[in-house]
Amino acid sequence: MVGATKRSGMARREALEGYIFLLPWLLGFLFFSIGPIVASFGISMTNWQVGLPIKYAGFANYAEMLTKDRLFWQSLKVTANYSLLALPAGIIVALSMALLLNQKAYGLGIYRTIYYLPSVCSGVAVSFLWLWILNNQFGLLNWFLSLLGIESIGWLLEPRWALPALAVMSLWGSGGLMIIYLSSLQAIPVEMYEAANLDGAGPIQRFVSITLPMLSPTIMFNLVTGIIAVFQTFTAAWIMTNGGPSFATYFYVLHLYFTAFQYARMGYACGMAWVLFVIVLVLTALVLRSSSYWVFYAGEAE
Amino acid sequence: MAQSTVGSAPKTGPRDAAAVERARRMGRRHRNWHQILIYASLTTGALAFLIPLAWMVSTSLKPEDQLYVFPPIWIPRMLQWSNYSKVWESVPWWVYTRNSVFLTAVNIIGNLLGSSLAAFSLARLRYPGRTLFFLIMLSTMMVPYWVTIIPTFILFRTLKWTNTYLPLIVPAYFAVPFYTFLMRQYFMGISRELEDAARLDGASTFRIYAQLVMPLARPALATVAIFSFVAQWNDLINPLIYINDQSKYTIAVGLAGFQNNYRVFMNHMMAAATMALLPVLIVYFVFQRLFIQGIVMSVSKG
Numbered sequence: 001m002v003g004a005t006k007r008s009g010m011a012r013r014e015a016l017e018g019y020i021f022l023l024p025w026l027l028g029f030l031f032f033s034i035g036p037i038v039a040s041f042g043i044s045m046t047n048w049q050v051g052l053p054i055k056y057a058g059f060a061n062y063a064e065m066l067t068k069d070r071l072f073w074q075s076l077k078v079t080a081n082y083s084l085l086a087l088p089a090g091i092i093v094a095l096s097m098a099l100l101l102n103q104k105a106y107g108l109g110i111y112r113t114i115y116y117l118p119s120v121c122s123g124v125a126v127s128f129l130w131l132w133i134l135n136n137q138f139g140l141l142n143w144f145l146s147l148l149g150i151e152s153i154g155w156l157l158e159p160r161w162a163l164p165a166l167a168v169m170s171l172w173g174s175g176g177l178m179i180i181y182l183s184s185l186q187a188i189p190v191e192m193y194e195a196a197n198l199d200g201a202g203p204i205q206r207f208v209s210i211t212l213p214m215l216s217p218t219i220m221f222n223l224v225t226g227i228i229a230v231f232q233t234f235t236a237a238w239i240m241t242n243g244g245p246s247f248a249t250y251f252y253v254l255h256l257y258f259t260a261f262q263y264a265r266m267g268y269a270c271g272m273a274w275v276l277f278v279i280v281l282v283l284t285a286l287v288l289r290s291s292s293y294w295v296f297y298a299g300e301a302e
Numbered sequence: 303m304a305q306s307t308v309g310s311a312p313k314t315g316p317r318d319a320a321a322v323e324r325a326r327r328m329g330r331r332h333r334n335w336h337q338i339l340i341y342a343s344l345t346t347g348a349l350a351f352l353i354p355l356a357w358m359v360s361t362s363l364k365p366e367d368q369l370y371v372f373p374p375i376w377i378p379r380m381l382q383w384s385n386y387s388k389v390w391e392s393v394p395w396w397v398y399t400r401n402s403v404f405l406t407a408v409n410i411i412g413n414l415l416g417s418s419l420a421a422f423s424l425a426r427l428r429y430p431g432r433t434l435f436f437l438i439m440l441s442t443m444m445v446p447y448w449v450t451i452i453p454t455f456i457l458f459r460t461l462k463w464t465n466t467y468l469p470l471i472v473p474a475y476f477a478v479p480f481y482t483f484l485m486r487q488y489f490m491g492i493s494r495e496l497e498d499a500a501r502l503d504g505a506s507t508f509r510i511y512a513q514l515v516m517p518l519a520r521p522a523l524a525t526v527a528i529f530s531f532v533a534q535w536n537d538l539i540n541p542l543i544y545i546n547d548q549s550k551y552t553i554a555v556g557l558a559g560f561q562n563n564y565r566v567f568m569n570h571m572m573a574a575a576t577m578a579l580l581p582v583l584i585v586y587f588v589f590q591r592l593f594i595q596g597i598v599m600s601v602s603k604g
Contacts, residue, residue, distance in 0.1 A: 011428070014428055014507075015428070015429035015430065016429075017423075017427055017507045018423050018427035018428065018432065019423075019429065020423075021419050021420065021422050021423035021427060021507075022419075022420050022423040022435065024475065024476050024477040025420035025439060025476065025479075025482060026435075028476025028477050028478075029439070029442065031457075032473050032476060033445065033450060034442075035453070036449075036450035036452075036453035036454050037445070037449060037450060039453035040449065040453050043453065097347060100340060100344055100347070101344075103340050105337060105340050105341065105344075111344045111348055112594075113587075114348045114352060116590075116594065117351060117352075117355075117583075117586065118351055118354070118355070120582055120583075121355075121579050121582060121583070122532075122536050123535075123536030123538055123554055123578075124536075124538055124554045124557045124558050124578065125557060125575035125578040125579045126575075126579075128557070128560070128571050128575045129354060129355075129357075129358045129572070130354070132358075132571070132572065133354055133357065137370070137372065138369070138370050138371065138372055140357055143372065146373070172351065172354060179594055179597045179598065180597060180598070180601050183601070218601070221601070228444065228446060231446060231448075232448055234448075234538070235538050239561055253448045256448055257539075260451075260455070266452055266456065270453070273448060273450070276446060276448060276449055277446075277449045280444060280446060280449070284444045
C-alpha cells in the first residue's frame with residue numbers, strides 16, 4: 001500500500017514536472033499560435049483599419065474577397081500557377097540529382113556538398129543575385145541562351161516570363177529536396193532491385209516499377225509541403241518584382257502584406273490569413289489521406 | 303543518414319577463365335562509359351549550381367566599365383576591392399552586421415533553451431495528455447507564419463514593442479515546434495538506464511535534463527543551432543515590419559534598402575550580397591554534415 005501511494009505520488013510529481021518543462025511550448029502555443037489564429041478570425045469579422053473606429057462587419061470581408069477583390073483572385077492564380085510550374089520542375093531536378101548521387105562512383109560527397117550549397121543561401125542577397133542573373137540585357141541567363149541561339153528574353157519585364165523566371169531561380173535551391181530524395185532512395189532495399197534483375201527488368205522498368213512507387217510517399221509529401229511553402233513566397237517577389245509586371249508575380253502573401261502593412265486594413269488582412277489557414281488545412285488533410293497509400297505500399301514491399 | 307555511396311569493386315568468381323575475362327573486359331568498357339556519363343552529368347550539374355555564386359563574386363570585384371557589357375566578362379581585368387569598402391561607407395554596414403550578429407546569437411540561445419525544455423518533457427517525462435500535446439505541436443508545424451502574423455503584430459504594437467528588438471527575440475524563447483520535434487526525436491534515443499542510475503543517486507529532473515540529456519544530445523542541439531542561425535540571419539519579414547530606425551536594421555533589411563536606390567551599381571550590390579552570404583557559406587562548409595543530418599531527421603521520422 002505504502003509503495004503504491006509512493007508510486008502514485010512520484011507519478012504525480014513527474015506529471016507536474018512534465019507540464020512545467022512543457023511550459024515554453026504551452027505558452028508559445030497559446031500566445032503565438034492558437035491565440036493569434038482565433039484572434040485572427042475575430043478581427044476578420046471587423047472592418048478594423050488602423051486609425052479608424054472598429055466596427056463589427058460580419059462576413060463582409062470574406063464577401064468582398066470572394067466577389068469584388070480582383071487582386072485576391074489574381075494572387076491565388078499566381079500562387080497556383082507558380083506551384084504548377086515550380087513544384088513539378090523542382091521534383092524532377094531534385095530527383096535526377098538524387099539518382100545521380102545514388103550511383104556508384106567516387107567523390108560523390110563533393111558533388112553533394114555543391115548541390116546542397118545554394119539551398120542554404122536564401123533571402124535578400126539571393127534575390128539580388130538573381131535580379132542580376134535574370135537581367136534582360138547583361139544577365140547570365142540570356143547570355144547562356146544566346147550561346148544556344150535563343151534571343152534574349154525580358155525575364156522579369158514581361159508578364160508571361162516573370163513566373164517562369166522565379167521558377168528557374170527556385171530550381172537553384174533544389175538541394176534540400178535532393179537530400180530528402182537521396183535518403184529515401186538509400187532506404188529502398190537492394191533485394192528488390194536484385195529480384196527485378198533476376199526477372200530480367202531493364203533500368204527503365206526498375207525505375208518505373210520499384211523506384212517511383214517506393215518514392216511516391218516522399219513525392220506526395222514534398223508536393224504538399226511545397227504548395228504550403230509557395231503560399232509563403234515573399235522575399236523574392238517583394239525584392240525582385242514587387243508583384244509586377246502587371247501583377248504577374250503578385251503572390252498571395254504579397255497581397256496580404258500590402259493589405260496589412262501598406263493599407264493598414266487589419267480586418268481584411270486577417271480574413272486573408274484565415275483563407276490561407278483553411279487552404280493549408282485542406283492540403284494537410286490531403287497528406288494524411290495520402291499517407292494511408294504509402295503505408296499500403298510499404299506493407300506490400302515486405 | 304544520407305551517406306555518400308562509394309562503390310566497391312565488383313567480384314567475379316573464377317569459372318570459365320576466358321569467358322569471364324571477355325565478359326569482364328566488355329563489362330569494364332560498359333562501366334567506363336557509364337562512369338564517364340555519370341561524371342559528365344554530375345559536373346554539369348555542379349557547374350550550374352556554382353556559376354551563380356561565382357558570378358556574384360566576380361561582379362563584386364569589377365570596375366564599373368566592365369559591368370554592363372555583353373557578352374559578360376568572367377574574370378575582371380582589374381580586381382576592384384574598393385567595391386566592398388564602398389558598401390561600408392555608403393550604408394552603416396557595420397551597424398547592420400552588429401545587429402544581425404546580436405539578434406542571431408540571442409535567438410539561437412532562445413531556440414535551444416525553449417525547445418529543449420519542451421522536447422525533454424515530450425520525450426522523457428510521462429503525464430496525461432503528452433501524446434495529444436505532441437500531435438497538436440506536429441500539426442502547428444504546418445501552419446504558415448503568415449496566418450498568425452497580424453494578431454501577433456497587433457499584440458506587440460499594443461505592448462509598445464514596435465521599433466524594439468523584443469518582437470524579434472521573445473518568441474524565440476518559446477518552443478519552436480520544428481526544433482522541438484527534432485530534439486524530441488533525439489532525446490527519445492538516449493538510454494533510460496543512465497537516467498535511472500542518476501535518479502537512484504538522487505538527481506532531480508532538472509539535473510537530468512541539464513547534466514545528462516543535454517550534454518548527450520549535443521549533435522541534435524548543434525543541428526538546431528545551425529537551422530536557427532540560417533533562419534535568423536536570412537529573416538526579412540520580422541525586422542521589416544517591426545523595426546523603423548536604420549540604426550536597428552539587420553543586414554537583410556539594410557540590403558533590401560538597396561532595391562529602391564537606383565544609384566547603386568551592380569558591383570556594389572553584389573559586394574553587399576557576398577558579404578551577407580559569407581557567414582552562411584562559412585557555417586555551411588564547416589558544419590555541412592549537421593545540415594544534411596537535420597534534413598534527413600526531419601522527414602524520416604515525421
